Amino acid sequence: MTVFKSYLKIALFNKVTILIYLGIFFAFAIFIANLGTAETEFVEVKPNVSIFDNSNSLLSSMFIEYVEQNANVIEIDDDNVDDALFFRTADYIIYIPEDFENEKQIDSRSIPESFREAYLEILINRFLNIVDTYENYGYTHEEIENVIFDDMDTEVNVSLDVEVEPIANKINSYYNFSNYIILSLNIFLVSLIVKTFREEPILKRNLVSKVPVKSMNKLLLIGNLMVSFTIFLLVNILSLIIFKGDVVNFAGLFLLINTFAMSIASMMLGFLVGNFVKGKEARNGVVNVVGLGSSFISGAFVPQAMLASSVLLIAKFFPSYYFIYNNDYIVNLNNFSFDNVQIIYFNVIIIFGFALFFYILNNLFSKKKI
């Protein structure tokens, strides 16, 4: 009991840091929970478009109505255009000049050479080409207005073969982000505690006590297991609160196993850091470098699919890679057959392998020291 009491004491001494890490995590969780949901049938991706109309003519109002049917028209201030494009709030900006009625020419700003730019160019040119065609055959703008929207109203058949679970993406992001928190908090807390017990006066005091070194390490290990188990519980309870029934299924079970493995591996890593790394600033640095760094290259913030293969090759030296690989795999799996879940177990075993590897390193190290 004394051991656990001192654990709690050391941990609580750093409550501000812990609270802030948790704060970041909660903030992200809420951010995720509030993101819009995707649909399960075919829907057109509607790019966000902002229009500045200087023409105010019949043609421009027709044009705007047409754009509104095919895209989300959003209002932004003129001086916010830079931000809107940079942060991808708007995909395309249309400036309608004064002589639009005669020239039919528009100015645009977009993300150069992107999919959405190509899409909007098709849309805009289609409309203006139709208007031009009608004009060539003697139609006035009033006459065009009467026919053009009927022309556009086609019923094209599109089938979406596989249903995509909309909630899956959110769960995926949540668990991938949890990698950062599990790693950072575990390394931070465990290394702090281990370090405290390894400090010279305390170490010497413990060494002369009748508790053997091995069982002292075991005690430390049990205490650290408690810490990492608490973090593990926290991540999963929060997930249950946010996603409710959507994580009470096979996928949820496997995510649970996966986070458990990751917590253990992170805890062992923290143990190692506590033993190896001397200075306090150095330890803070390691928490940040390993926590943020391996999260970035393993795909905790940016999906693995978007990372370069050379980066992923490096990421394979970190347990996070396998954890996130599993997360991505689990949420996209529709059929949890024996064959399909093999790879999940395989990755979990690798993560535990990392934990074992760190544990062995630890024992080698602490034996040498005494």
Place this chain on the structure above:
Amino acid sequence: MFLKQFKLLLKNRSMMFWSLAFPIILGTFFFMAFSNLTETEILNTFNVGVVGDSEFVEVLEEIEFIDVYELSIEKAEENLNEGNIVGYYLIEDEIELFVRYNSTSTTILKNILDTYYVYGSVFENIASETGQFEILISSNNYISDVSTENVDFTNIFFYTLIGMFCIFAGMFGINAVTLSEANMSIKGARVSVSSVNKLKYLLSTLLVSMIIMGIEFSILYIYLSVVLGIQFSNVLQLFIVSLLGCFVGISLGVLIGAVSKKDEEGKNSILTAVTMSGAFLAGMMNFQVKYHVDNNIPLLSKINPVNMITDGLLSIYYENFDRFLSNVGSLLIFSIVAIFISFLFLRRKTYDSI
């Protein structure tokens, strides 16, 4: 005294190392992680299957960014499932499009089909109205692109990195206070009983810290711009924002050092926590967080020093001078407030016994 302080700080190797090496390591990680990021939104040629034959296939083949493959229905099904094609068109009496997910590319595919039908309808309209059957549908480009190039959002990660680097300078501030306060370190107690003017002593430590941060930032800048090739448009403005940022970091450190009653490690933990949450809100982990915070909780982004630096650097990228000035202003105000509060805490402290 000035030179002594300089030597003293340079000898503090762990502090030197973490204030400089950490941003460089993290910057390298960023560079690796983001080198591929913008490519996913860039329009690449993609593959489309066609089952059956009609003049629609010719329309498709004219589009430069899609490659058309004529397939049997089984092959098309198989290729779609394996992800080799984005979708396929089944041409019977009507044309139907099969896709596996919603994305911009599948939307483009739907729109190509739409356009095909729409032009058909236009053709019928004009034919029935004018009695002509040789109708030429215009195919002009009506768009003149006035885009600027400053839309590479991966830059924001490096801006938050610089923001983080600057605020981490708070370490030096904390160190300076610890060394000059009698109740915080033995050295502080020694300084207090000596004839040295405490304010002078504190200021000289801070000045030295500032110079060291300036040198460190120059190294970081060279690494980011030369080795990693990150673009910073206006170097002078960049240095103004960043050095001011370092100053804010140091003042924040002094503030934490003065207000908190913990030991140096505890204070550093607070600084780390403040910096990391500031970096999160400024968009380090997910760049859209910054946009949402800016627009929904503007107060939070106004008082977040990491965000002030990030936003200042962003305004340089946009070449928006007003926004640059307003960020410089908020940085100045932040440091003045921080220093003023610390001053209230640090002044006129005497001890009978410690």
